[in-house]
Amino acid sequence: MDYFSEETSTDTVNGRIGATADPRLRLVMTGLVEHLHAFIKDVELTEAEWRVAIDFLTRTGQICSGNRQEFILLSDALGVSMLVDAINHRTSVGATETTVFGPFHVEGAPEREMGAVISLDGKGELCLYQGRVLDLDGQPVEDALVDVWSDNADGFYDVQQPGIQPQWNNRGIFRTGADGHYAFRGIRPVSYPIPDDGPVGQMLAAIGRHPWRPAHMHFRLTAPGCKPLITHIFVGGDSYLTSDAVFGVKQSLIADFLPADAPPERWQTRFDFILERLSPSD
Structure with missing residues (x-):
């Protein structure tokens, strides 16, 4: 074995992986070492830069908490x-496209009656969401x-403001009937910056990138006999x-938000979700 x-370097490090290692783990780790070493050689990383990188990763871990996951933000x-x-x-042609899950989903949101209002803080412009x-x-x-969640009119999720926003603000789960229809009332979401007061925000500023996400409503759909779907719908025309900032937009997920037909809603949007049925091999 080489010193x-x-x-x-690559062969030496990968050569130390034991014969009993899980085959998939071996594949992942050898690939990681190959690409990481190639990157370091390609840019000829300096010792000072390496120390900055170690400090960056250390601070990224230190800022993580039960309500904040900086490593997901970095990813x-x-x-x-x-x-x-x-x-x-990879979806079949015609199925609704997926997008990033994001760090602000919370398990255990209440199941609400169809058509219920999920905005509990009284802020924002009420919007009727419906479709099939x-x-x-x-x-x-x-x-x-149909599990939904969004920011409030100030651009924050409830878990970012415990004690300020009501619990489960702008969150809810709705169960479709035989016609597959869903409907609920939330707010027309607003654009917001991802948390940029930590290492990830500092990284974005250093490379000349902004931290903003376009306005969107999150959806997670699960149904018997169907593949689960995690996606957003985005407000058309958002700047x-x-x-x-997280590359989550797909053209097919941009929706029209139109003036509502009648109060109390100011806006309405319609979006149909197309799920794939599970195959016998799934």
Whole structure:
């Protein structure tokens, strides 16, 4: 076995992986070492830069908490989350496209009556969201759980402002009936910056990128016999659609938000979700 040198670094490190290592873990780790060493050699990383990188990762971990996941934010900002999503959720033609999950989903949101208002803080412009959950054959999907969440009118999710926003503000779960229809009332969401007071925000500023996300509503759909779907719908015309800080926008997910037909809503939007049925091999 070779001793370590600049020329043999990849083979030397990967050669130390034991014979009992899980095959998939071996594949992932050897690839990681190959690409990481190639990157360091390509840019000829200095010791000072290496120390900055170690400090950056250390501070990224230190700022993480139960309500904040800076490593997910880093993954999002580097486009890694969207790339992993794209590889793992290649959809059939006609199915609704996926996008990044994001760090602000909370399990256990209440299931609400169809058409209920999810905005609990009284802020923002009320919007009626409605549509149908269908399969690729155009048939309604019954008993689909439509899990939704968004920021409030100030651009913050409830978990970012505990004690300020009501719990479960702008969150809810709705269950479709035989016609596959869903409806709820939230706010027309607003653009907001991802948390930029930590290492990820400092990185974005250093490379001349803004931290803003275009206005969107999150959706997670699960239904018996169907593949789960995690996606957003984006507000058409938002100024950040082509420069989303986390690269989450897809053309097919941009929706029209139109003036509502009648009060109390000021806006309305309609979006149908197309789910893929599970195959026998899934």
